Amino acid sequence: MRDLTELRERLRAFADERDWEQFHSPKNLSMALIAEAAEVVEHFQWLTEQQSLALPADKREQVAQELADVLLYLVRLADRLDIDLLDAAEKKIVLNAQKYPADRARSNARKYTEI
């Protein structure tokens, strides 16, 4: 897989071959997206933060699969809405840099707890 563009095209073909476009409304895909994000959360819910940083290999492999599922639905949803993900990410990073200037945000937990 070279990039997000190839991924988008393969997912589009995958859905098309199965006649699944009819199920892939943005509304439905947003539900699938959050259901997959929840699978990620489930892996971490009873772990300490420290444990979450040092996953055993098999668990890490499972988490990788869940992250892939999130990406798949995210790319599919963006495609259905004709949104360019990298372009949107670029814009968001610029906004975030204005919102949290590095010199003031440095090590500032309040920035985190109050956003």
Next chain:
Amino acid sequence: MRDLTELRERLRAFADERDWEQFHSPKNLSMALIAEAAEVVEHFQWLTEQQSLALPADKREQVAQELADVLLYLVRLADRLDIDLLDAAEKKIVLNAQKYPADRARSNARKYTEI
């Protein structure tokens, strides 16, 4: 933004400049990921499927920002776990192709409702 690799590097620098690594445990990032996925869901919760396919321009712009937020946390989380997202996506598509052969899955709503 060229690709996910550049995005990963920029997010890493962004967190580093703000001394935010301490907050970015995979556990915490999984929570931020699902919170952003929920912002996407919120845009669609009272819309019909049909309406979700024909968003007004300003609403579509807002959804693009939420999708960007999901991508940002997804990339950051993968980075903290040293997971290659495109590689994981590739593997998952292969698995899905085996699980849902195109000829049998064609237009099959049951495949959807019973997985």
Next chain:
Amino acid sequence: MRDLTELRERLRAFADERDWEQFHSPKNLSMALIAEAAEVVEHFQWLTEQQSLALPADKREQVAQELADVLLYLVRLADRLDIDLLDAAEKKIVLNAQKYPADRARSNARKYTEI
């Protein structure tokens, strides 16, 4: 089960007998809560709204179990924070009545899409 108070007491005893208090921080319980909410979402993600109103008996039974799981973690989380759920619900309904006066909100989809 008579009421939420009995449910709270039984869940407290259940955790206590298993020495699970240590895992039941509000942070962790909020993750478990959303993971269970996602199980509910999963049942509906590929259904039309109409289909979601007319579930087959076995599916309805499964959804009932997921709703129970959400309630269990919600009650447990409220208990750990010493929050009275019915009291909080009462307050929220009063707030909502002020926010959405019946005469103006009547049949107003915009109230929904723009909140």
Next chain:
Amino acid sequence: MRDLTELRERLRAFADERDWEQFHSPKNLSMALIAEAAEVVEHFQWLTEQQSLALPADKREQVAQELADVLLYLVRLADRLDIDLLDAAEKKIVLNAQKYPADRARSNARKYTEI
């Protein structure tokens, strides 16, 4: 608010007075439910477990409102599916007691990480 039955009746009247039944399909309500659960998660995502156990009063008040929102949508969703929440909770607790016998589960983190 005396109990869940009164809450259900008040929410039913609230929706009826505003002609909102049309938006309250179980599918839509499951989305609203998880969006509210995510508001809870947001409060805790950058806190340590310890901090989540010792919220300042104003933050605790905000979390109480979010928990109320989760309860409101949970009760509304159960009502639309004609599910008795306390009855479902009772059944689930019995199942959980069989699944995690107190003597074997005692202080067992593995029971948590491997379910």
